[in-house]
Amino acid sequence: MIASVSLPATSQKVFDVHLHGDKEPTKQMETLAASGVYKLAISTSWSLQENYITNSEITVLKGLMLPCPEGKVPYSGQYCFEDREDFPDITWVEKMIKEGKIQFIGEVLSQYYGISASDEKLFPYYALAEKYNIPIGIHTGLAGPEHGSPNFKVSLGKPLLLEEMLQKFPNLKVWIMHAGAPFLEETIAIMKYYPNVYTDISAINNPYIFPKEDFSRIIKTFIDAGFEDRLMFGSDNSDITMAIENVENLAFLTAAQKEKIFYKNAELFFLQKH
Numbered sequence: 001m002i003a004s005v006s007l008p009a010t011s012q013k014v015f016d017v018h019l020h021g022d023k024e025p026t027k028q029m030e031t032l033a034a035s036g037v038y039k040l041a042i043s044t045s046w047s048l049q050e051n052y053i054t055n056s057e058i059t060v061l062k063g064l065m066l067p068c069p070e071g072k073v074p075y076s077g078q079y080c081f082e083d084r085e086d087f088p089d090i091t092w093v094e095k096m097i098k099e100g101k102i103q104f105i106g107e108v109l110s111q112y113y114g115i116s117a118s119d120e121k122l123f124p125y126y127a128l129a130e131k132y133n134i135p136i137g138i139h140t141g142l143a144g145p146e147h148g149s150p151n152f153k154v155s156l157g158k159p160l161l162l163e164e165m166l167q168k169f170p171n172l173k174v175w176i177m178h179a180g181a182p183f184l185e186e187t188i189a190i191m192k193y194y195p196n197v198y199t200d201i202s203a204i205n206n207p208y209i210f211p212k213e214d215f216s217r218i219i220k221t222f223i224d225a226g227f228e229d230r231l232m233f234g235s236d237n238s239d240i241t242m243a244i245e246n247v248e249n250l251a252f253l254t255a256a257q258k259e260k261i262f263y264k265n266a267e268l269f270f271l272q273k274h
């Protein structure tokens with residue numbers, strides 16, 4: 001007889017689509033893997049991002065954070081790029097995409113930067129994402145304290161601001177980060193009309209930001225609106241065990257719906273067709 005193997009805290013497969021850098025990348029990756037995360041999408045300063053490498057447990061998808069307020073990553077304050085510019089050089093970006101060093105564009109920090117998600121300064125990057133069929137993730141909603149971005153505006157976090165870019169780049173795969181909360185009506189309206197728009201549930205699944213009852217109500221609203229195939233799990237560096245448990249505890253979700261949210265929807269969304 002074989003001795004029984006102890007199972008990890010959760011046996012759930014998780015694709016975490018919303019992660020940022022940590023002071024200890026190796027430890028962060030180990031913690032995530034122990035909770036069932038097998039794939040993640042990370043965006044942070046370009047130099048820190050280089051420390052995140054696919055290993056036997058976790059596949060790493062790398063983003064491109066932009067535009068950076070005063071050249072810096074909000075909250076942590078490192079420079080996004082070596083040249084300390086707010087926007088990365090477009091020729092360099094295309095080269096990085098071609099070399100497979102960028103799998104998505106995001107977190108788009110337009111709200112922190114003080115511009116709309118449909119500002120034309122962003123169009124060259126959106127055009128590249130459309131050309132190479134890579135997704136765009138846009139920060140929406142609110143922000144935590146002390147992000148250090150002087151031009152941040154609440155009104156620039158509204159999901160309806162995506163409409164112009166969605167019309168200009170109709171083939172883009174776009175995800176609304178943080179579900180647009182608290183502007184949920186706008187998220188729902190955009191997702192109803194534009195089937196290529198997904199959302200991640202980071203921030204709303206963090207009980208320190210949104211009470212559990214609010215999270216439950218929001219997910220129920222999305223499910224009732226018919227979006228069970230377009231919700232993606234994200235932790236945004238919150239406690240991963242807690243973030244997973246919050247989804248597990250939603251009694252109205254079927255096991256199949258939970259699987260979609262934990263990884264199946266994200267797998268389809270990030271699938272690269274050539």
Ligand SMILES: [Zn+2]
Binds near residue numbers: 107
């Ligand atoms: Zn964000």
